[in-house]
Amino acid sequence: MEHRVSDPLVEDYLRRLDAAAAGLAPDRREDLLSGIREHIDAAIASGEVTDEASLRALLDRLGEPEEIVAAAAEPGDATPWAPPPAIYCRRPGIGLEIAAILLLTLGSLLFVVGWLAGIVMVWSSRRWTLVEKLVATLVFPGGPGLVLWLSVVAVGQTMCTTTAADGPSTDALETCTSTGFSLPAPFGAVAVLVWVVLPLVVAGVMLHRARRRADSEPPVPVYPATRSRWGGLEIAAVLLLGVGGFIVSVVAPVAGLFCAWMSSQWTRSEKWVATAIASMGLMIPVLGLAFVALARTS
Amino acid sequence: MEPGEAQNPLTQLRRGVIEYCVLALLTEEELYGFDLVKRLGGSQSLVTSEGTIYPLLSRLRRVGWVTTTWRESESGPPRRYYAITRAGRHALAGFTSEWMRFRDSVDGLLTRGEDHGAQGV
Known part of the structure; x- marks a missing residue:
């Protein structure tokens, strides 16, 4: 009962x-x-x-x-209210800022999506002033990637044909024809400066400032339980290694590799896995060329 | 450990001794928690908080000195009866002879101290 x-x-x-x-x-x-x-x-x-x-x-x-x-209570019991002991202190990381800048510059090649993600990250950082965030947004509208995409879409194709010259000469004659419109040379130079060089300069300055401000912050204690393996740097590395190779050959995998080895959260073996993935990413253009060569010969 | 606890040397001593008192009670018959506590509580200086017996019983069970069986009761929910094991009897026998020697040494010293104190006055 x-x-x-x-x-x-x-x-x-x-x-x-x-x-x-x-x-x-x-x-x-x-x-x-x-x-x-x-x-x-x-x-x-x-x-x-x-x-x-x-x-x-x-x-x-x-x-x-x-x-x-x-x-x-016996020896070995945890006291629930005591915080776990900090294993060590590290200087505040700027993973978010690095990832933001990478997305604004290289990520912009992922068409609008990468750049937009970068902008969201820029505005969520507390290490940049309002003016700097505005500059980042306005200097990179669409990012340098957009220029390349526009040049593909709007400028059109440049076709080159090689015709064998008359007579016994073995010299080949190359003729190139462009379709679409082409910009006057001086204007093009200014455009390149504004769309490609200026964003890179701004990127450098902003990263430098973020680093300097992070250094003036108190060191971050690292607790074993709260130690996340996924900071902004790690996410950027995965993005660059995973899909970067298909969009920007060579540069993106190398940048991803740089991010992976910069990571303080990943172990050495995890970094080697990243390196293996990067090497595959580096192989993509080689494989592409091999495919084209095969197609030509057959 | 709390500072107040350190000030009373008997608190620590009690903690170490009481589990053998529980074992001693169980050598005669199997008892359930409430009954055990009642019998221990008979000697006031032994148990200050009755609740502390339960963690002790659970520890004795983990080390295999007691076993438990559930039994129906005429009044109220089923009860957990505690019984001493062979290992428990063995531990109790070892402690009992140690305790006798310890008690005699302490008594001998304390009464000598008393004699000296009496002489000084």
Whole structure:
């Protein structure tokens, strides 16, 4: 026959005991609670507890929950309220800022998506001023990648044909024809300067400032439990290594490799995995050329 | 350990001794928690907080000095009865002879101290 006591005094006592026992191993915590619960039930069944005063006296004799848990604690038990000891301190990382700049410059080759992600990251950083964020947004509208995409789409194709020259001469004659429109040379030079060189200069300056501001911040203690393996730097490395090779050959895998080896969160073996992936990424243009060569010969 | 606890040397001593008192109680018969606590509580100086017996019982069970069996009771929910094991009896026997020697040495020194104190007055 079950007749469990559900007196608020008892419930409150057991709740306090349960909270105090949070640091014990789950089976011992359960064991302790059921033992005390059993004691109270047995006391009531024995007829010892008749009213509130006798119930209070029973709980008083049991003792304070903290006292009971202290008796249960053994060497090796965790104290739940104490923070885990910091293993070491490191200088504040600027993974977010590095990833933001990489996405604004190289990432912009991923058409609008990469650049937009970069902009979101720039605005979520607290290491840049409002003016710097505005500059980053306005100097890179679409990023240098957009220029390349536009040049492909709008300028069109330049077709070269090689025709064998008349006569015994073995010299070949090359004729190139451009379709679409082409910009006047001086204007093109300015455009390249604005769209490609200026963003790179701004990128460098912004990274430098972010680093300097991060250095003036207090060092970050690294706890074993909260040590994340995924900072901005790591995410950038994966993006560059994973898809970068298909979009910008050579440059993106090398940048990804740089990010991976810069990471303070990844182990040496994980970095070597990244290196293996990067080497595959580097192979993409080689494979592409081989494919084209094969297609030509057949 | 709390500072207050360190000030009373008997607190630590009690903690070490009480589990053997529990074993001694169980050599005669199997008992359930509440009953055990009642009998220990008979000697006031032995148990300050009755609740601390339960972690102790759970520790004795983990080291294999006692075993537990659930039994129905006429009044109330089923009860966990504690029984001493062979290993428990062995440990108790070892402690009992140690305790006798320890008690005699302490008593001898304390009563000598008392005599000296009496002489000084």
